Amino acid sequence: MNKPIRTVSIFCMFLFLALMANVTYLQFWRSEELNKDPRNARVAAAAFSRERGLIQVGEDPIARSVPVDDQYKYLRVYPGKELYAPVTGYLQLGSQTGLERSQNEVLSGEDPRLFVNRLVDLLKGDTNQGGNVSLTLDPKAQRAAYRALRDTVGPDGEGSVVAIQPKTGRILAMVSFPSYDPNELASHSRDVREKAYDRLDANEHQPLLNRAIQTRLFPGSTFKVVTAAAAIEEGLYNQDDQVPSGATWQAPGTSGSQNVIDNEGRSGCSPAEISFAAAMENSCNTAFAKMAVKLGPKKLRETAEAFGFNSDYLEDLGPQARSVFPKEVVDTIDGEPQDPRELNDAETARSGFGQFSVQATPLQMAMVVSAIANRGGLMRPYLVDQIQTASFDVLETTEPEKLRDAISPQTAAQLTDLLVSTVDDGTASPAAIDGVKVAGKTGTAQRGVEGKAPYGWFVSFAPAENAEVAVAVMIQEAPGKEIAGGQLGGPIAKAVMEAVLNK
Missing domain, CATH: 3.40.710.10 (DD-peptidase/beta-lactamase superfamily)
Structure with missing residues (x-):
């Protein structure tokens, strides 16, 4: 083999080794990190193509997924709107906030505690469903806190209320004002999402901020x-x-x-x-x-x-x-x-x-x-x-x-x-x-x-x-x-x- 061919062969071998090392690094070492990254478009599309679990206060869902006739199959909706937004946060393509982020593994169905449920869904040929997250909030206390704070400070006011059960640490109310409607931010329409976010982000009263835990x-x-x-x-x-x-x-x-x-x-x-x-x-x-x-x-x-x-x-x-x-x-x-x-x-x-x-x-x-x-x-x-399965079986209760x-x-x-x-x-x-x-x-x-x-x-x-x-x-x-x-x-x-x- 002459010298030019040998040089090109060695160079190609190094390119092949570099490619294999990169593939191994991405698919083995970084696979979990990339799969959890909310900016991963494939992960985001997969998340919207299956029914995400409920976030509940008592028996009422304050975040749920409803079937829609578009490429993502399910839309995240928030019936409580401003009342619970600082707690639930929102789920949109490419980002999550609040409980939607912190409890994502459960809500998406990827939590290890839901392994048996994923296996059953796979054997039955059903789409994997996420688990439910039940909260400690007292709906009466939450509404009372929100209404009293809103009426006191006025439409341009700012404030927060937190209520705790002293013997347990259960948070009974967590209110931040002003708040926002997360349904606009969860829209599948990019134009609607971006306009809503830009408007809220530009608001001098910072409605996206959870003052209960983020303002000192x-x-x-x-x-x-x-x-x-x-x-x-x-x-x-x-x-x-x-x-x-x-x-x-x-x-x-x-x-x-x-x-x-x-x-x-x-x-x-x-x-x-x-x-x-x-x-x-x-x-x-x-x-x-x-x-x-x-x-x-x-x-x-x-x-x-x-x-x-x-x-x-x-x-x-x-x-x-x-x-x-x-x-x-x-x-x-x-x-x-x-x-x-x-x-x-x-x-x-x-x-x-x-x-x-x-x-x-x-x-x-x-x-x-x-x-x-x-x-x-x-x-x-x-x-x-509580953490629950999609069928409301309790997997874990916080002590x-x-x-x-x-x-x-x-x-x-x-x-x-x-x-x-x-x-x-x-x-x-x-x-x-x-x-x-x-x-x-x-x-x-x-x-x-x-x-x-x-x-x-x-x-x-x-x-x-x-x-x-x-x-x-x-x-x-x-x-x-x-x-x-x-x-x-x-x-x-x-x-x-x-x-x-x-x-």
């Missing part, structure tokens, strides 16, 4: 519950003690009027010392700022983390924004970052009433009051109750999981008493329910932006002595209304609690 804001005075828990747990005070307060206070090492902490006109906070109950009932910033500094940032952080801050905990829906209690501060000098340092007294003081760099999602604040309602036990929140004891039962009992008095005699009175002991706390968090209205928060649980529901309300925008956590958030929380209790 200053929690304001609702965080005083965490500060109070740390103080009682550490043995600094108990519920019957007097605590330092005052009309104004400036943390050591600070100067200037911008660093003066006041109580926004609440005269009940003005004495140098007041009862712990009065500090909570009147939501006294100076009292909780001093309490936080006395505790120190490390203890305050430990307690916040015990309630779930700085961690992830929701496993069946994402993505989830992590709630934050700052671990360190990085200063800059002449534009150069310095070594990380611990929070100083001024930063700790503002953290004590939910400002500075403390950030929380509505789900996180619902977890805080849920743990208090559950005698200190923090349960993992969950949305998926409640205790993450940890956030606080002791004794601390939880004292906090409960303080929060009950805040509803009975304090700022949280709009959540009061006749004949039911309600525990609650308001929050009005400054944004730190001149001229911008604050955020409104409200957290509560009921019945206080044996809670069936814990609620967090977050109001981000309410154009034309004066935002105050008690006045706006209290009635929303009350509506949700009543929907759960009055069955």
